Amino acid sequence: MIMGAAGSTVYYNLKLRHPTLDMPIIDYDLALLMQPMLMLGISIGVTFNVIFADWMVTVLLIVLFIFTSTKAFFKGLDAWKKETILKKEAARRLEANAGASHDVAYKPLPGDPNSRAQEDIEPVVSLIENVYWKELGLLVLVWLAFLGLQIAKNKTSTCSTVYWVLNLLQIPASVGVSLYEAASLYSGRRKIASNGSDGGEWKLHQLILYSCLGILAGIVGGLLGVGGGSILGPLFLELGIPPQVSSATSTFAMTFSSSMSAVEYYLLDRFPVPYAMYFVCLATVAAFIGQHVVTRLIVTLGRASIIIFILAFIIFVSAISLGGVGISNMIGKITRHEYMGFENLCNYDG
Numbered sequence: 586m587i588m589g590a591a592g593s594t595v596y597y598n599l600k601l602r603h604p605t606l607d608m609p610i611i612d613y614d615l616a617l618l619m620q621p622m623l624m625l626g627i628s629i630g631v632t633f634n635v636i637f638a639d640w641m642v643t644v645l646l647i648v649l650f651i652f653t654s655t656k657a658f659f660k661g662l663d664a665w666k667k668e669t670i671l672k673k674e675a676a677r678r679l680e681a682n683a684g685a686s687h688d689v690a691y692k693p694l695p696g697d698p699n700s701r702a703q704e705d706i707e708p709v710v711s712l713i714e715n716v717y718w719k720e721l722g723l724l725v726l727v728w729l730a731f732l733g734l735q736i737a738k739n740k741t742s743t744c745s746t747v748y749w750v751l752n753l754l755q756i757p758a759s760v761g762v763s764l765y766e767a768a769s770l771y772s773g774r775r776k777i778a779s780n781g782s783d784g785g786e787w788k789l790h791q792l793i794l795y796s797c798l799g800i801l802a803g804i805v806g807g808l809l810g811v812g813g814g815s816i817l818g819p820l821f822l823e824l825g826i827p828p829q830v831s832s833a834t835s836t837f838a839m840t841f842s843s844s845m846s847a848v849e850y851y852l853l854d855r856f857p858v859p860y861a862m863y864f865v866c867l868a869t870v871a872a873f874i875g876q877h878v879v880t881r882l883i884v885t886l887g888r889a890s891i892i893i894f895i896l897a898f899i900i901f902v903s904a905i906s907l908g909g910v911g912i913s914n915m916i917g918k919i920t921r922h923e924y925m926g927f928e929n930l931c932n933y934d935g
Contacts, residue, residue, distance in 0.1 A: 626803020
């Protein structure tokens with residue numbers, strides 16, 4: 586379901602431009618830094634899903650999602666207040682200069698005085714022109730490398746020497762690409778400019794921290810089966826990335842991670858194909874509709890912070906619904922006196 590929604594949303598976003606800057610709405614440099622580590626974390630998280638008891642996963646999901654949704658909600662409030670201040674200031678300037686209407690055109694946060702005016706930027710361009718093909722190619726190569734390793738791993742005995750060698754090969758496949766991007770950011774050859782600044786100087790500890798957060802998001806995504814986007818979205822907002830770009834970039838990364846998570850669960854015989862395909866189709870249609878509705882709301886109300894509130898709401902509802910199902914299953918196992926401890930990965934037969 587997540588893979589279908591993410592895929593359709595990415596297709597919609599591939600032709601869109603940044604709300605205030607002359608660049609795609611998807612920040613490919615940010616994705617290139619985080620996505621390979623996210624993929625590595627996904628692989629670790631799926632393994633943990635096999636080992637951990639269901640009640641442990643349920644508790645982690647509830648705690649993490651409630652914390653993340655609360656954090657995103659307060660971030661949305663902060664963005665809403667800033668938008669209100671900017672709209673009032675713009676209205677006063679227009680009134681003072683030309684006695685114009687109080688209906689002020691919306692300019693998304695953060696405003697960049699050196700960027701071109703929003704009306705001068707074409708919001709939708711050709712997909713071929715708008716995609717950074719080199720960065721996309723590197724991400725696809727990482728995905729294919731992980732896919733090959735997962736297929737090869739599935740043909741070996743669990744916990745055999747070859748099995749662990751194939752697991753370890755995921756490290757250079759992911760770390761190599763992220764290290765390349767991190768070195769480029771550190772040296773200044775590349776920059777993450779989607780937050781409206783010049784990209785700034787990246788410190789070594791920052792790059793290490795964000796890479797580790799990418800792994801952590803992947804572990805959580807693989808463990809809970811959520812793709813990691815619910816972690817990356819709030820994280821990107823904390824980095825000062827505009828809500829539209831944060832949503833587009835985290836969804837872009839989530840397409841790779843959720844699809845790989847689906848592949849791994851399929852190889853573990855934990856992926857009911859007919860059931861999953863039904864929700865993929867449903868989520869794909871819903872995502873297309875949601876994109877149009879949210880875009881219209883932003884234009885009508887003049888507030889990109891709506892995206893943050895929607896993100897917080899979805900994460901909170903997920904915590905309640907998925908947590909409720911998990912608690913129900915947990916009560917059933919307690920009633921039936923079933924084993925609820927750790928599982929042995931080496932004895933797992935799907």
